Amino acid sequence: MAAAVCFDNVSKRFILHHERPRSFQEWAIQTIQRRANLREPFWALRDVSFSVEPGEMLGIIGENGAGKSTVLKLISRILEPTTGRVTVQGRVSALIELGAGFHPDLTGRENIYLNGSILGLSKREMDRQFAAIVDFAELERFIDTPVKHYSSGMYARLGFAVAIHVHPDVLLIDEVLAVGDEAFQKKCLERIATIKAQGKTIILVTHDLDAVDALCDHVLWLDDGAVQAQGATSITSRYRRHMAGVAAAHRPQPAGPEAVAEAAGVGSIESTSPGRWGSYGAEIVSVEFLDAQGRVVSTLRTGEPLVVRIHYQAHSRIERPVFGLAIYRQDNVHVNGPNTRLAGYDIAAIAGQGCVDYVVDALPLLPGSYQLSAAIYDHTCLHAYDHHHRRYPFVVEEGAVAAGYGLVHIPARWEHRAAGGKTQEA
Amino acid sequence: MPSRLAELFQYRELIKNLVARDLKVRYRHSVLGFLWCLGNPLLMTLVFTVVFTVLLRSNIPKFPVFLLCALLPWNFFSTAVMGAINSVVGNEALINKVYFPREILPIAVVLSNLVNFLLASIVLFGMLLVFRTPLTLALLFLPLVIIVQVAFTLGVSLFLASVNVFFRDTAIIMEALLLAWFFLTPVFYPIEVLPQHYALGGLDLDVRRLMYIVNPMASLAASYRDVLYSGVLPGLDFFARTAVTAFAVLALGYLFFTRTSRLFQEAM
Numbered sequence: 001m002a003a004a005v006c007f008d009n010v011s012k013r014f015i016l017h018h019e020r021p022r023s024f025q026e027w028a029i030q031t032i033q034r035r036a037n038l039r040e041p042f043w044a045l046r047d048v049s050f051s052v053e054p055g056e057m058l059g060i061i062g063e064n065g066a067g068k069s070t071v072l073k074l075i076s077r078i079l080e081p082t083t084g085r086v087t088v089q090g091r092v093s094a095l096i097e098l099g100a101g102f103h104p105d106l107t108g109r110e111n112i113y114l115n116g117s118i119l120g121l122s123k124r125e126m127d128r129q130f131a132a133i134v135d136f137a138e139l140e141r142f143i144d145t146p147v148k149h150y151s152s153g154m155y156a157r158l159g160f161a162v163a164i165h166v167h168p169d170v171l172l173i174d175e176v177l178a179v180g181d182e183a184f185q186k187k188c189l190e191r192i193a194t195i196k197a198q199g200k201t202i203i204l205v206t207h208d209l210d211a212v213d214a215l216c217d218h219v220l221w222l223d224d225g226a227v228q229a230q231g232a233t234s235i236t237s238r239y240r241r242h243m244a245g246v247a248a249a250h251r252p253q254p255a256g257p258e259a260v261a262e263a264a265g266v267g268s269i270e271s272t273s274p275g276r277w278g279s280y281g282a283e284i285v286s287v288e289f290l291d292a293q294g295r296v297v298s299t300l301r302t303g304e305p306l307v308v309r310i311h312y313q314a315h316s317r318i319e320r321p322v323f324g325l326a327i328y329r330q331d332n333v334h335v336n337g338p339n340t341r342l343a344g345y346d347i348a349a350i351a352g353q354g355c356v357d358y359v360v361d362a363l364p365l366l367p368g369s370y371q372l373s374a375a376i377y378d379h380t381c382l383h384a385y386d387h388h389h390r391r392y393p394f395v396v397e398e399g400a401v402a403a404g405y406g407l408v409h410i411p412a413r414w415e416h417r418a419a420g421g422k423t424q425e426a
Numbered sequence: 427m428p429s430r431l432a433e434l435f436q437y438r439e440l441i442k443n444l445v446a447r448d449l450k451v452r453y454r455h456s457v458l459g460f461l462w463c464l465g466n467p468l469l470m471t472l473v474f475t476v477v478f479t480v481l482l483r484s485n486i487p488k489f490p491v492f493l494l495c496a497l498l499p500w501n502f503f504s505t506a507v508m509g510a511i512n513s514v515v516g517n518e519a520l521i522n523k524v525y526f527p528r529e530i531l532p533i534a535v536v537l538s539n540l541v542n543f544l545l546a547s548i549v550l551f552g553m554l555l556v557f558r559t560p561l562t563l564a565l566l567f568l569p570l571v572i573i574v575q576v577a578f579t580l581g582v583s584l585f586l587a588s589v590n591v592f593f594r595d596t597a598i599i600m601e602a603l604l605l606a607w608f609f610l611t612p613v614f615y616p617i618e619v620l621p622q623h624y625a626l627g628g629l630d631l632d633v634r635r636l637m638y639i640v641n642p643m644a645s646l647a648a649s650y651r652d653v654l655y656s657g658v659l660p661g662l663d664f665f666a667r668t669a670v671t672a673f674a675v676l677a678l679g680y681l682f683f684t685r686t687s688r689l690f691q692e693a694m
Contacts, residue, residue, distance in 0.1 A: 014692060023595035073691075077525040080688050094523070101520050105451045114447055117440040118524055 002089055003051035004170055004201035005058075005075055010084035012045040012070055044070045045225045047084070052218070054089070054169075055199040059216035061209065061239055066222040068205045072172050075203065090169025093119060095192075101159070104148035108139055108158055111147055115162040129165045136187070137161035157184060164191050170201045208331060209236045210368050214405065240369045240395040244298055275391050278376070278384040282314040282321060282350060287374050287392050301399030302366055302409055308358040310374050312386075317351040320379035325358055328390055330369040333407065341381060364408045365396045430684060434527050444534035449541060463542055467498060467549045474614050486616065488557040488655070494550045495654045496613040496647035502543035503579050503643060504604050509535040510583030511590045511597045518694050528687040529680065532587040536580050540572075554654070562657035571649045571660075574672045578642050581675035584683040591686075591693050611643045638664075642671050 016039070021027035045067045052058045060068045073079040074086050076094050101118050102111045112133055116126040134143050137157045147155060173192065196202055196215070204216060212219060212233065219235040221228040229235045290307040291297045300306055310323060324339030338358070340347060347356075371390040377383060401409050453460055471490045474497075478484045486492050510532035514521070517531055554561065590596040612620075620634040637644045645668040649660040 022593070024593045024599060025595055027593065078522065078691055092525075101517075101524070103447055103451060105454055106447060110447070110450065114443045117437070117443045118520065118526055120437065120440075120526065122439055 003087070004054040004056070004089050005203065006051040006085075006087045007048050007071075007074075008085040008087070010045055010048045010074065010081045010086055011043060012067075012074065012079065013082040014042045014044055016040045016042050043225055045074075045081075045222075048222075048225075048227055049084075050220055050227065050230055052201055052203065054201055056218060057196055057202040057204065057216045058218050058220060059212035059233070059236075060203065060205045060220045060222060061207070061212060061236065062222035062228070063243075065224075067225040068222055069174060070225075071222070072174055072203065072205055075170065076172060088170060091120065091166070092170045092172065093163060093166045093168030094172040094174065095160075095163055095188075102147050102155065105146055107146055108134075108137075108143040108150070111158065112162055115159065116166070119163070119166045121166055125167075129167075133158075133161045133165050136165065136191075138184075160188070164188065168200065170203065171195055173202065173204045173206075209240060210329075210331065212236055213367070237367070237395070237397055241299060243369070244393045244395050275389040276387065277389075278386040280386055281316060282312055282318050282376050282385040284374050284376060284386045284388055285311040285313050285353075287311070287372065287388070289394055298394060300363055300365070300394055300396045302364070302396055303362050303399045303401035306360040306363045308360075308372065308374075309355050310358070310376075311353070311355045312350065312376060313353050314350045317349055318378075318385065319349045321347055321350055321385065322377045322379060322381055323347070323356045324375050324377065324381075326373040326375075326390075327365070328371045328373070329407065330371070335365070335370070335407065339375075339377070339381070341379065362411075363396065363399070364410065366404065366407060366409055367396050367398050368407075370394055370396060430527070434529065437527055437530055440526060441530055441534050441537065444530065445538045445541065448534065448538035452542070460545070463545055464549050467494060467501065467546050470497060471549075471553075478614060484615075488559060491550070491553045491557050491559055492616075492651070492655055493614055494553055495651045496611075498543060498546055498550055499575055499646060499650050500608060500611065500613050500643065501546070502539055503575070503582075504608070505542075506536045506539035506579050507583050507586060507604065508597070508600065509539060511586045511600060514587045514591050514690060515594070515694070521690060521694065528690060529584060529683050532583045532683075533580065536576065536583050540576060550654070559655070560657055564653045564657050564659050567653050567659055568650075570669075571646065571653060571665075574649075574665075574669045575646050577669075577676040578646070578672035581672070581677070581679035584676075584679035588683045588686045588690075591690050607641075607643070610637075611641060612637070612647055617644065617648060642668060642675070645671075 021030055048067070048071070050058075060071060062068055070079065072094065074081055075088055076092050077088075101115050103114070106114065109130075112130060113123065113126050116129070117123075121129075134140055137154075137160075139154060139158055142150065142154065147158070150158070171192075192202070192215075204212065206212060213236055216233060218231065219233050220230045221235050221239055229238065288296050288309040288311070289298065289300060290309055291300075292305040294307075308325060310325070312323075314321075322339050322341045324337065324341075326337040327335040329335060340356070370393070372392040372394060373387070373389050374392065375387040376385040377387075378385065452463075471493055474493050475489050478486070479489050513531040513535045514528060521528065553559075586596060586600060617634055617637065620637060622632050622634050624631040624633050638648070645664070649665055649668065652658050652660040
């Protein structure tokens with residue numbers, strides 16, 4: 001069977017016109033002043049080749065500006081490649097909010113038909129989908145009201161409902177569906193799952209690596225317009241490590257014992273930087289992640305031991321300090337926020353250098369990207385000596401325990417009991 | 427190119443819906459919208475009639491009929507062109523999001539203005555009755571004249587809609603040019619007032635003939651007038667030349683539009 005989507009050595013060049021005239025007037029002025037029209041070629045994609053088989057779901061990942069959206073625009077024919085060939089089998093639809101095509105004076109009903117024909121559907125196809133679209137958008141009562149009276153949420157829902165009901169052979173999804181409330185987003189995700197179950201080809205562009213892990217069969221990693229890697233979803237782990245490395249390079253204090261000594265010798269740390277605050281009476285010099293053997297690591301594994309070590313430097317004697325940390329998942333979920341006071345672990349006083357360990361026997365976090373905050377507070381927990389907010393990224397990969405779906409591994413067991421029968425444990 | 431035309435045919439539903447959208451929006455408040463479409467040519471007829479028959483004492487018989495025969499087609503042409511110029515730029519958000527043949531946008535504008543033109547013709551036929559102008563078999567020729575005008579209007583619209591994407595002041599420039607074009611077209615004066623001999627730097631110019639050659643709208647106005655006002659057929663070779671010019675303009679405009687439309691997204 002032919003590939004649903006095939007890129008054959010595709011390159012896309014944009015010409016950046018720094019002084020391109022936007023009107024005849026500007027053009028005339030430039031001609032008189034003999035200013036040169038500075039043109040700078042910019043390659044958004046270079047020799048990109050990949051193919052997606054029918055029924056597959058491909059995730060495209062990469063940093064901002066890597067060319068992900070350009071790929072989608074080439075598939076949907078909004079752009080044409082500079083060189084190479086893009087072939088697509090069947091109808092393509094992008095999951096986008098189509099409110100742009102609405103006319104405010106027309107009713108919801110009229111706009112549904114108008115939008116459907118923009119997406120290339122016949123009136124007969126739209127007649128068949130109409131009820132489902134109205135139902136999905138939850139707009140039964142307002143369908144004959146001009147859309148200028150709609151709230152922005154209703155507007156977006158209606159546009160989205162049309163786009164999701166066109167029965168495409170290839171469905172393109174760009175970024176998280178930031179449409180409507182949570183319930184509507186959930187409905188959209190369910191609908192995507194249904195479309196996937198129907199054996200349609202789906203291409204997802206997102207920064208949400210957890211979604212890629214959960215949904216996609218294959219991954220394409222773009223970096224600066226070129227294919228960095230493609231294949232199985234294990235690529236997302238490599239990408240997480242890469243991103244953790246990029247973030248580490250931007251840390252103010254490199255982790256490691258040498259750095260601690262060095263920083264201690266100098267005795268001062270830059271006082272202000274993003275995500276850091278406090279009076280700096282005591283400072284966090286570095287934070288390390290240690291595995292069971294006491295080695296410094298940046299990749300952790302589910303179910304394995306972990307020590308988070310906070311190196312500090314107190315510039316004067318500080319009575320009863322509180323050490324704390326917090327873990328966030330990439331998508332801003334706050335996982336936990338333990339501190340020494342909550343744990344009833346009293347530190348009488350600190351002065352000079354030292355370190356505090358947060359010892360985890362078996363890490364319950366499931367694979368994903370996380371960030372750690374570390375902080376030193378006074379005993380009231382109101383006054384910060386030094387707070388480093390989400391400045392320590394780390395990656396969790398699959399470990400000894402079988403990873404499931406979600407955020408944490410909760411040690412538990414299953415029991416089954418048939419009525420009047422014996423208990424079976426697992 | 428044939429595949430591009432076939433694709434256009436597949437999207438006929440969209441053309442239909444866009445035309446319907448334009449008309450619905452215009453006539454939503456039905457009675458008033460429709461009356462306005464008739465009132466505008468009536469008012470203009472009144473003004474021109476007062477100026478030319480009362481103030482300037484021109485002695486054209488049945489002046490309102492004479493005027494409307496050319497004024498309505500001219501209004502169709504100028505509103506369609508001005509609407510089409512902004513049709514691509516005005517739908518920037520859509521062009522950034524969805525693929526569809528871009529030429530649909532100006533085509534829909536021209537077609538919805540065609541419908542308005544046909545509705546406004548009620549005024550003209552009313553005038554024909556009022557002034558007891560006999561309707562002859564030449565009227566059967568009218569659809570052909572309209573088709574040729576649609577071809578010419580489409581060609582100009584496609585060309586300018588594309589140019590406006592790259593040079594945004596095209597609309598402003600065209601507004602001024604269309605006013606000049608209006609005065610240079612025999613709408614409110616008969617072409618017979620133009621001299622057939624005009625000496626310019628030793629050249630003997632036939633301005634009347636020249637007008638027909640460089641201004642297809644003049645030829646079209648003359649054809650409308652032949653069929654409706656005079657009740658005769660236009661000279662057939664004259665009309666054939668007009669038709670060939672109109673379809674050549676359409677072909678060139680269409681080619682220009684389809685060649686440049688792939689650059690629209692990047693230019694916006």
